[in-house]
Amino acid sequence: MTEARTADGVELPLEGLYLHLVRSGFPLSTRDLTDALAALRAGYGAHRRADLHRLCETLWARTEDEVARLDRLFRQFPWPSAEQLVEATGAGATDEKSGPVASGETRSPDPPAKEAQSLAGPMIEFAAPEQSGIGLVRARVPVLPSTPYVTTPRTLVPLRSLIIALRRFRLTKRSGARVELDLRATIDEQSRQGTLVEPVLIPARRNQARLVVLVDASSSMVAWRSLNRLFGEALESSQLARAPLYFFDNVPDDDLYESDTLTRPTTLDEALARHSRCALLVVSDAGATRGNRVRERVERTRDFIARVAGAWQPIAWVNPMPPGRWRGTSAAEVAKLASVGMFGLTDDGLTRAIDWLRGKQSV
Secondary structure, eight states, rough: OOOOHHHHHHHHHHHHHHHHHHHHOOOHHHHHHHHHHHHHHHTTTTTTTHHHHHHHHHOOOOHHHHHHHHHHHHSOOOOOHHHHHHHHTTTTOOEEEEEOOOTTTOOOOOHHHHHHHHSSSSOOOOEEEHSSSSSSOOEOOOOOOOOOOOOOOSSOOHHHHHHHHTTOOOOOEEEEEEEEEEEEHHHHHHHHSSSOOOOOOOEEEEEOBBEEEEEESSGGGGGHHHHHHHEEEETTOOSSSSSSSEEEEOOSEEEEETTTOSSSSHHHHHHHHHOOOEEEOOOOOOOTTTTTOOOOOOOEEEEEEHHHHTTTEEEEESHHHHSGGGTTHHHHHHHHHHHEEESSSHHHHHHHHHHTTTTTTOO
């Protein structure tokens, strides 16, 4: 059996293990599977069960709990028999005319039948109208059992990209306890005294940037509901001096909420008093999802912007709908407001939104 065939043979339990882990909630993506298969084809983890276990643990396990889960599943997961490998890969198969194929030996494939069968699509059968139950002819297409389907939801931007973008928003000042050595002041002090009694210490530099984030939790944002959790996790790792997160229903106004289920209400006045002198980041489709231009929505948004302008400036608006869908909607009118910069919710759009908050105001 050649090395390539050995790697291909190991792909069978690997794919089954991957699908089992995904269904059980293990945080894996298709990239994790393709990386593991690429390692197998390169010869890593393809010879012994322990080698495959070590490969999966290296590529897939990121915490001690995940290491333990993977180890437990590996002990329970059945290893394919030699017959299953021969049936699935053809490794070690015999030729009816010439006997078994030797290891490393190549042979021209026999033409038509088997190759044509492997390239053919699934057989489609048609049920009679009386059998379909709806009075119409219905096609019955069998699902191929070897075809994996990945149904893991994908966010517009990954958590890492969002954290990196938020960390661009910095305003460093020295504050807190005196813990860093001021070398120049220490040398000057020693020059004046002739001897150094104690070093001169100064506070460390800390990020003093403050950012208020308002996220639309209305029905028009259902497709991007995962952003609520994403922004919460990103703000916790953003290293900002202050980063409160509020939610609103459709249009930001006097009613804000501390939960994306629109519970734990608070008022805009309370939020302004609690978090003054902050920048503002709004996450909303601004009416672009439904494709309507509603004058009342635009006026209410304009009133909100005027009301918070004294405490929350500058203001960046991140829209999950592509910019091409803003045209002719309320979002296009909101984007024209002089004090607001509206950007798409992409890696580049987030970077430009943070640059807008930093004073580099270009759209």
